[in-house]
Amino acid sequence: MSAIYILWLRELKRYTRSRAQIIASLGQPMLYLLVLGFGLSPVFKRAGYGSYFQFIAPGVIGMSVLFSSIFSGLGLLWDRQFGFLKETLVAPVPRLQIMIGRTLGGATVAVLQGLLITLVCVIAGFRPVHLSSVPVALGFMLLIATVFAGLGVAVGSSLQDMQGFQLIMNFMVMPIFFLSGALFPLDGLPKVLAAATMIDPLSYGIDGMRSVLLDKGHYGAMIDFEVLAAFATVFIVLGAYRFSKIEI
Amino acid sequence: MIQVRNLVKTFGTFTAVNDISFDVARGEIFAFLGPNGAGKTTTIKMLTTMLKPTSGAIELDGLNPQTKQNEARQRFGIVFQDPSLDGDLTAAENMEIHGVLYHVPRKIRQQRTEELLKLFELWDRRGEQVKKFSGGMKRRLEIARGFLHTPKILFLDEPTLGLDPQSRNQLWGHVKNVNEKEGVTVFLTTHYMDEADRVAHRIGVIDHGKLVAQGTPKAIKEQTETQSLEDAFLKLTGSTIRDESAGSADQMRQFAKMWGGSKR
Numbered sequence: 001m002s003a004i005y006i007l008w009l010r011e012l013k014r015y016t017r018s019r020a021q022i023i024a025s026l027g028q029p030m031l032y033l034l035v036l037g038f039g040l041s042p043v044f045k046r047a048g049y050g051s052y053f054q055f056i057a058p059g060v061i062g063m064s065v066l067f068s069s070i071f072s073g074l075g076l077l078w079d080r081q082f083g084f085l086k087e088t089l090v091a092p093v094p095r096l097q098i099m100i101g102r103t104l105g106g107a108t109v110a111v112l113q114g115l116l117i118t119l120v121c122v123i124a125g126f127r128p129v130h131l132s133s134v135p136v137a138l139g140f141m142l143l144i145a146t147v148f149a150g151l152g153v154a155v156g157s158s159l160q161d162m163q164g165f166q167l168i169m170n171f172m173v174m175p176i177f178f179l180s181g182a183l184f185p186l187d188g189l190p191k192v193l194a195a196a197t198m199i200d201p202l203s204y205g206i207d208g209m210r211s212v213l214l215d216k217g218h219y220g221a222m223i224d225f226e227v228l229a230a231f232a233t234v235f236i237v238l239g240a241y242r243f244s245k246i247e248i
Numbered sequence: 249m250i251q252v253r254n255l256v257k258t259f260g261t262f263t264a265v266n267d268i269s270f271d272v273a274r275g276e277i278f279a280f281l282g283p284n285g286a287g288k289t290t291t292i293k294m295l296t297t298m299l300k301p302t303s304g305a306i307e308l309d310g311l312n313p314q315t316k317q318n319e320a321r322q323r324f325g326i327v328f329q330d331p332s333l334d335g336d337l338t339a340a341e342n343m344e345i346h347g348v349l350y351h352v353p354r355k356i357r358q359q360r361t362e363e364l365l366k367l368f369e370l371w372d373r374r375g376e377q378v379k380k381f382s383g384g385m386k387r388r389l390e391i392a393r394g395f396l397h398t399p400k401i402l403f404l405d406e407p408t409l410g411l412d413p414q415s416r417n418q419l420w421g422h423v424k425n426v427n428e429k430e431g432v433t434v435f436l437t438t439h440y441m442d443e444a445d446r447v448a449h450r451i452g453v454i455d456h457g458k459l460v461a462q463g464t465p466k467a468i469k470e471q472t473e474t475q476s477l478e479d480a481f482l483k484l485t486g487s488t489i490r491d492e493s494a495g496s497a498d499q500m501r502q503f504a505k506m507w508g509g510s511k512r
Contacts, residue, residue, distance in 0.1 A: 017336055082333075082334075087332040090296050090321055090326055093321075248299070
């Protein structure tokens with residue numbers, strides 16, 4: 001247990017110490033939120049969907065949690081490169097505990113990042129319909145973070161070095177974001193796109209937040225929760241398995 | 249304490265370790281010597297559960313490190329050849345993580361951290377992030393960390409690389425100390441033959457993945473009819489210079505440098 005705790009704490013310390021990075025990481029979400037949010041608002045309203053800004057805010061929060069959690073998993077590559085991974089892998093601690101400590105730490109950091117973006121959203125004018133559902137939305141954030149921290153570890157364990165990083169970014173992370181319905185409603189999509197959004201775990205995370213914060217769900221919060229929990233289980237198991245196979 | 253039989257490791261068509269066998273007795277200091285790329289680090293990696301052997305058998309304190317990974321890991325400590333510190337954490341935090349991972353009780357952890365950081369003259373800088381340390385300081389911290397818990401077997405992979413004579417002296421003094429007082433078995437590699445001659449009870453010389461000689465420093469000198477271990481080493485392994493192909497870790501480091509990426 002203490003091994004899990006100390007590795008969780010490590011992730012947190014690293015996050016809070018990289019202030020410049022925290023500020024840098026706010027840039028992209030703010031562009032989406034402020035430029036797209038306000039820019040597309042008139043068109044969205046004319047189409048009868050209400051405020052685009054309100055609509056996109058949960059999407060941008062989900063995006064931040066996605067990026068932050070998946071990068072924390074891929075942080076494995078940095079630890080491999082700078083050697084710290086070895087230090088943990090030869091320690092007399094089951095690898096499962098090491099993986100769980102890292103993943104929980106990464107997920108926690110991602111939720112903190114999500115909360116920071118939530119704060120930015122609220123300052124910019126985002127108003128949830130139900131304030132009482134904010135804790136439930138937080139639960140969805142935690143689920144998203146767990147799903148993608150697990151996926152990040154699974155992928156990070158399978159890569160030898162940073163060469164594959166750009167590939168992962170362009171063919172995994174960006175598609176997950178764009179296909180999630182973070183930026184557009186999931187209703188009435190062309191068939192192929194609809195199918196793609198349905199296998200994207202992030203769809204359910206963002207839909208879940210929209211359901212509880214705005215009353216505008218597509219699948220419904222219960223289904224969102226169940227699908228996310230299933231994805232989380234699968235990715236954590238996969239991540240733990242891949243992590244146990246690492247050779248240096 | 250360490251038993252190696254017909255150990256082989258191949259990477260594709262390249263045979264890094266080719267059918268080596270040796271024993272290291274309990275309480276012995278064993279120096280594993282060889283030119284660059286001879287297979288020293290690969291052997292250590294197999295002994296310390298980081299790599300799976302292609303074939304052959306290993307026993308650490310009677311345990312097979314492949315099937316009893318955790319039990320084996322409880323028995324050894326290791327100082328790596330290349331860096332393995334977390335640069336974003338402070339010296340004290342690096343020590344703490346190590347102590348927790350190796351189940352050193354908190355009181356002893358704090359007490360030994362203080363002793364060791366003082367011994368290696370890092371105590372005044374304990375609150376600083378490691379990435380601000382010089383190369384020598386990082387090295388000293390790695391070594392101090394390796395001594396935080398008391399293992400049955402201590403692996404030192406070129407521990408003196410980049411250390412000044414003062415720190416080297418401290419290191420070997422400390423190694424002898426734990427070996428004599430606590431009966432720790434030591435398995436080390438080094439390129440400094442005088443160190444091996446001074447510290448090691450027995451020596452194994454590896455070249456091109458083959459064990460070409462083993463015995464006490466004296467026996468090896470007699471066997472090769474040379475005066476110093478350095479001459480014996482050159483006689484055994486020839487005088488051509490070996491190039492180690494840049495490993496993936498080195499390439500990655502370069503890549504990171506290129507992108508200015510000290511992000512993590």
